[in-house]
Amino acid sequence: MTEQNPDWTVKEIGELAPDGDVEIPEAALESFNIPFCPNCGEGSILKTDVVFFGDNVRRSIVDECYDKVDDCTGLLVLGSSLTVMSSMRYVKHASTRKVPIVIVNIGPTAGDQLATLKISAKCSEIISLL
Structure with a gap:
């Protein structure tokens, strides 16, 4: 391109x-x-090889992500408004499992009410501190 x-x-x-x-x-x-x-x-x-709005995520990828959430001890969301179910479903799943959820995003997200910690900042600023 x-x-x-x-x-x-x-x-x-x-x-x-x-x-x-x-x-x-x-x-x-x-x-x-x-x-x-x-x-x-x-x-x-x-x-x-990306999923655009209106496209579907392949079922095998969805299942693999659910498995990863099942195996994790914490979920970190970086720079997503979580307005599409493609990403929000994993936040909901982690919440159901009582897994700590940290969200880093400028402004509100659909998952804020489920977050253990919400950091309103640019991802690049937070990642550089890790």
Whole structure:
């Protein structure tokens, strides 16, 4: 993507919000070159291995995350508003198990009422102290 869009910079698209969202101007969208998968050819758009809003997390990944929460002694949430069930489900699960939950986020989150400790700060500031 970088090779095909070398001028697609913060100056072109704007600053990211703390949750990673950004309002991309129409001109930036018009100038974006869509990369195609080098293995599948020209007809297949290259997509990153992330879950976008509206997509579903694979069941195997959901189950693996539940297993990790079952095995943990504490849950640390960094920089998430927890507004989507994809992440909030693990906070709820940890709470049910009486696992301590620490949330670091600027502003409120959907999981604040379940948190053992809520730190309202930038993640980079907190991580640098650990």
